Amino acid sequence: MKIFIIFYRYPRCTFNRPCGILARAMENPKENPLPLPTIRRYPIFLRAIGEMMDAGEAFISSSVLAERLGLDPVLTRKDLAMAGVPGRPRRGYPAEELRAAINRALGWDSATDAVLVGAGSLGSALLGYAGFKEQNLSIVAAFDANPRLAGSTVHGVKVRPLAEMARLVRRLKVHLAILTVPTAAAQACAETLVEAGVRGILNFSSAQLSVPEGVIVQNVDLAQPLAVLSHAIARHG
Amino acid sequence: MKIFIIFYRYPRCTFNRPCGILARAMENPKENPLPLPTIRRYPIFLRAIGEMMDAGEAFISSSVLAERLGLDPVLTRKDLAMAGVPGRPRRGYPAEELRAAINRALGWDSATDAVLVGAGSLGSALLGYAGFKEQNLSIVAAFDANPRLAGSTVHGVKVRPLAEMARLVRRLKVHLAILTVPTAAAQACAETLVEAGVRGILNFSSAQLSVPEGVIVQNVDLAQPLAVLSHAIARHG
DNA sequence: TCGTTATCGGTATTCAAGTAGCGATATGAA
DNA sequence: TTCATATCGCTACTTGAATACCGATAACGA
Numbered sequence: 001m002k003i004f005i006i007f008y009r010y011p012r013c014t015f016n017r018p019c020g021i022l023a024r025a026m027e028n029p030k031e032n033p034l035p036l037p038t039i040r041r042y043p044i045f046l047r048a049i050g051e052m053m054d055a056g057e058a059f060i061s062s063s064v065l066a067e068r069l070g071l072d073p074v075l076t077r078k079d080l081a082m083a084g085v086p087g088r089p090r091r092g093y094p095a096e097e098l099r100a101a102i103n104r105a106l107g108w109d110s111a112t113d114a115v116l117v118g119a120g121s122l123g124s125a126l127l128g129y130a131g132f133k134e135q136n137l138s139i140v141a142a143f144d145a146n147p148r149l150a151g152s153t154v155h156g157v158k159v160r161p162l163a164e165m166a167r168l169v170r171r172l173k174v175h176l177a178i179l180t181v182p183t184a185a186a187q188a189c190a191e192t193l194v195e196a197g198v199r200g201i202l203n204f205s206s207a208q209l210s211v212p213e214g215v216i217v218q219n220v221d222l223a224q225p226l227a228v229l230s231h232a233i234a235r236h237g
Numbered sequence: 238m239k240i241f242i243i244f245y246r247y248p249r250c251t252f253n254r255p256c257g258i259l260a261r262a263m264e265n266p267k268e269n270p271l272p273l274p275t276i277r278r279y280p281i282f283l284r285a286i287g288e289m290m291d292a293g294e295a296f297i298s299s300s301v302l303a304e305r306l307g308l309d310p311v312l313t314r315k316d317l318a319m320a321g322v323p324g325r326p327r328r329g330y331p332a333e334e335l336r337a338a339i340n341r342a343l344g345w346d347s348a349t350d351a352v353l354v355g356a357g358s359l360g361s362a363l364l365g366y367a368g369f370k371e372q373n374l375s376i377v378a379a380f381d382a383n384p385r386l387a388g389s390t391v392h393g394v395k396v397r398p399l400a401e402m403a404r405l406v407r408r409l410k411v412h413l414a415i416l417t418v419p420t421a422a423a424q425a426c427a428e429t430l431v432e433a434g435v436r437g438i439l440n441f442s443s444a445q446l447s448v449p450e451g452v453i454v455q456n457v458d459l460a461q462p463l464a465v466l467s468h469a470i471a472r473h474g
Numbered sequence: 475t476c477g478t479t480a481t482c483g484g485t486a487t488t489c490a491a492g493t494a495g496c497g498a499t500a501t502g503a504a
Numbered sequence: 505t506t507c508a509t510a511t512c513g514c515t516a517c518t519t520g521a522a523t524a525c526c527g528a529t530a531a532c533g534a
Binding site for chain 2: 030033034039040042043044068070105106120121122124125126129131132135137155175176199201208214216218219221222223224226227230231232233236
Binding site: 327330 | 484
């Protein structure tokens with residue numbers, strides 16, 4: 001049994017001088033810790049903001065953005081506040097600044113080089129994925145263990161033999177790798193990449209990579225969204 | 238200010254007669270509401286369980302499974318309890334039953350037919366994705382608007398013109414579709430599919446689909462994991 | 475046979491994310 | 505000029521998931 005005794009003080013609004021989320025985001029934009037779900041929504045926001053800017057909008061209001069994306073306006077507003085750009089009543093957020101701030105928060109403000117390892121069917125598809133360009137990500141090299149693939153060109157990127165990977169990654173100072181090799185080969189590739197200076201790996205294989213501290217692995221598992229979908233169908237369908 | 242006064246009663250363990258999560262999962266396995274994160278972890282569990290069974294294990298303990306996947310043992314145990322299979326002290330869970338229960342929870346216990354719409358580079362890659370077979374999912378037809386692609390065969394599946402889609406989906410009674418068309422074409426395709434009887438859509442385009450109630454859309458956005466990764470690198474790297 | 479112990483399964487707590495409600499304000503209309 | 509209102513940004517609350525902790529039990533070794 002719990003007894004709550006609450007002394008309640010009426011909330012005081014401080015609209016004119018930011019002191020909450022917004023203030024923290026404005027003060028140190030680089031070290032601002034974003035909630036994971038917010039980070040995941042940012043790319044969607046960026047796309048919508050871009051489209052609205054193309055349509056001539058100079059200001060983006062959270063309600064309009066939320067409507068467009070099927071989200072809650074309050075949630076959207078909180079996400080945008082995290083970017084650290086103040087908005088204006090009855091107008092919204094300045095579109096250009098907002099986009100720049102979100103890009104900065106995601107580390108997409110400056111061009112990033114990446115390599116792709118494993119030019120099979122999934123790897124080839126990713127080489128042609130237009131979305132990477134939106135995110136200032138350019139795939140500067142691709143590698144594959146299959147000697148027959150090596151030498152070919154896929155979507156404008158030359159595929160090289162795996163043996164050249166370590167040297168080239170080191171020479172180009174690439175810090176990000178996209179891993180689309182078979183599960184059995186993933187760990188070995190990851191180790192070579194880390195050794196050559198890679199600090200972030202987007203892992204499409206189903207291997208559980210073990211990497212030294214400081215290296216960040218983000219797993220992408222196509223089975224996960226399928227699991228969510230088929231569970232939902234099995235229950236509600 | 239809050240003051241909590243708590244009268245504390247010592248927890249009573251009822252090991253021998255299930256009365257918590259496990260009991261609820263055992264009673265009505267079909268209507269058991271699984272937490273979303275649990276559903277997302279299930280495919281990973283299934284893979285690991287399969288490998289351990291191939292290695293001759295008849296029992297799976299939560300600690301071993303957790304160690305293998307880099308997860309917390311308690312979290313793993315709770316996930317497994319959700320499946321509704323009781324475990325045994327010092328042994329673990331019966332592997333075969335556990336796998337069957339998880340498959341049942343995800344709706345992967347019986348074979349499911351699906352169609353793929355959009356046989357571009359990503360679509361072709363998915364046609365070759367081996368993971369779908371593990372999940373009892375078979376892609377029975379593929380469609381594309383490009384007349385040059387129509388007629389070709391990709392990874393053993395014949396690509397047909399988009400005009401045949403509605404009729405064929407209806408005739409084969411397919412309820413699940415994988416949508417890999419360009420964003421501009423996505424909404425129109427979705428409407429045709431729903432009209433033809435599809436109840437679940439795995440949407441790889443970046444369009445925000447609007448569908449009638451009862452139809453479930455699961456979006457897959459390759460930009461999301463990249464956002465998480467690059468944000469992490471920007472902050473910690 | 476009997477103690478040891480790895481593992482299960484329960485309750486309680488903590489933490490993170492989403493939701494609710496509202497005062498403050500600038501814009502646009504009357 | 506004045507008023508109505510859409511929208512911001514704050515605090516507080518609710519919900520859901522992860523974590524902590526521990527009694528009960530069956531397998532195993534001595």
